[in-house]
Amino acid sequence: xxxxxxxxxxxxxxxxxxxxxxxxxxxxxxxxxxxxxxxxxxxxxxxxxxxxxxxxxxxxxxxxxxxxxxxxxxxxxxxxxxxxxxxxxxxxxxxxxxxxxxxxxx
Numbered sequence: 001x002x003x004x005x006x007x008x009x010x011x012x013x014x015x016x017x018x019x020x021x022x023x024x025x026x027x028x029x030x031x032x033x034x035x036x037x038x039x040x041x042x043x044x045x046x047x048x049x050x051x052x053x054x055x056x057x058x059x060x061x062x063x064x065x066x067x068x069x070x071x072x073x074x075x076x077x078x079x080x081x082x083x084x085x086x087x088x089x090x091x092x093x094x095x096x097x098x099x100x101x102x103x104x105x106x
Contacts (some may be wrong), residue, residue, distance in 0.1 A: 042073070049076045 014020040050072045052055070058069035070078070077086050 046072045046076045049079060 017023050032069055054075055056070040056075055057072065074086065074089065077089060
């Protein structure tokens with residue numbers, strides 16, 4: 001999710017800033033600091049909640065009947081019994097993948 005956000009959003013709004021030479025350096029530091037802080041925290045949270053031997057995880061060296069493994073983040077959400085959030089995240093990821101492919105080929 002954070003890979004789709006970047007410095008271009010801040011740079012595009014620089015034209016509307018009152019003092020861009022003063023404001024942009026402070027804002028641009030957050031573009032990189034927030035994802036660098038959130039990735040390890042999210043990974044730690046998911047790693048603490050998902051067993052490494054969960055049957056829905058991808059196990060590349062084990063032949064299993066499960067053809068579509070789930071992301072550890074989706075397993076954590078599913079395990080927390082947030083069915084609405086699980087379905088909403090699946091829809092978001094599908095739409096995101098579809099629009100990314102559309103942007104490449106358009």
